[in-house]
Amino acid sequence: MTLQLRIYVPPHPLIKHWLTVARDANTPNSLFRVAMAELGRWLAYEAVRDWLPTIETTVETPLAATSAVVIDPQVPVAVVPILRAGLALLEGAQGVLPTATIYHLGIVRDECTLMPSCYLNRFPQQFAPQTRVLISEPMLATGGSIMTAMTELTERGVNPALVRIISVVSAPPALQKLSAHFPAVQVYAATIDEMVNEQGFIVPGLGDAGDRAFGTA
Ligand SMILES: O=P(O)(O)OC[C@H]1O[C@H](OP(=O)(O)OP(=O)(O)O)[C@H](O)[C@@H]1O
Numbered sequence: 575m576t577l578q579l580r581i582y583v584p585p586h587p588l589i590k591h592w593l594t595v596a597r598d599a600n601t602p603n604s605l606f607r608v609a610m611a612e613l614g615r616w617l618a619y620e621a622v623r624d625w626l627p628t629i630e631t632t633v634e635t636p637l638a639a640t641s642a643v644v645i646d647p648q649v650p651v652a653v654v655p656i657l658r659a660g661l662a663l664l665e666g667a668q669g670v671l672p673t674a675t676i677y678h679l680g681i682v683r684d685e686c687t688l689m690p691s692c693y694l695n696r697f698p699q700q701f702a703p704q705t706r707v708l709i710s711e712p713m714l715a716t717g718g719s720i721m722t723a724m725t726e727l728t729e730r731g732v733n734p735a736l737v738r739i740i741s742v743v744s745a746p747p748a749l750q751k752l753s754a755h756f757p758a759v760q761v762y763a764a765t766i767d768e769m770v771n772e773q774g775f776i777v778p779g780l781g782d783a784g785d786r787a788f789g790t791a
Pocket residue numbers: 656657658659660681682683684688690711712713714715716717718719720748774782783784785
C-alpha cells in the first residue's frame with residue numbers, strides 16, 4: 575500500500591496494552607470504555623506533539639525570572655468526535671486538550687450498503703482561519719464516515735494540513751481514500767489491521783466500537 579498521507583502507530587506500551595484490552599471479545603463494556611478513554615488520552619498526547627502552537631514568554635519562579643513556553647491561547651483548537659464511538663475516545667482526548675472546543679458530528683453507516691449518513695452536525699458555518707482540528711474516530715474501515723467528516727470540515731474552511739485523526743484501528747480502504755483525497759492529514763492509530771470483511775468489519779479489529787462502548791450489542 576503506497577500512501578501519501580502520514581500515519582503513525584506510536585510504539586508505546588500503554589497504547590499496545592489498552593488496544594489488547596479493547597480487542598478482547600471477553601472484555602466487558604465497562605472495561606472497554608476505560609480502554610477507549612485511555613487510548614484517546616495517549617493517542618491525543620502523541621498527535622498534538624508538533625501540532626499545538628506555542629509561544630515564548632517569561633515566568634517568575636520563586637527565585638528568578640526565566641524564559642518559558644506556553645500554548646498559544648490565540649490559535650483555535652477543536653476536537654470533533656464522530657458519534658457514537660468517537661465519544662469513547664473523546665473522554666481521554668479532552669484530558670489532553672481541556673480548553674479545546676468540541677464540535678459533535680453524528681454519522682451512522684447503513685448496515686446493508688455501508689453508506690454513511692450524517693444525522694447531527696454541530697459545526698460552525700465557517701471555522702476560524704488556522705483552526706487545529708483533532709478528529710476522534712476509533713474505526714477507519716471502508717472510509718465512508720471519515721470522508722464525510724473531512725468533506726464537512728473542509729467545506730467550512732478547515733485546512734486539511736491542520737487536521738489530525740486519532741483512531742484505534744485503521745484499515746487499508748479508509749487510509750487509501752484519505753490519502754487520495756486529503757494527503758495532508760495525519761493519522762495517529764493504535765494499529766493498522768489487514769482488511770475489511772464483506773460486512774464492513776475490520777479484521778481482526780475489535781468488533782462494533784459503538785455497540786461495545788455503549789452496551790447496545
Ligand atoms: O469507515 P467506515 O466504514 O465508515 O466505518 C467506520 C464507522 O463505523 C462505526 O460507526 P457506526 O456506523 O457503527 O456508528 P456508531 O459509532 O454509532 O456505532 C465507527 O464508529 C465509525 O464511525
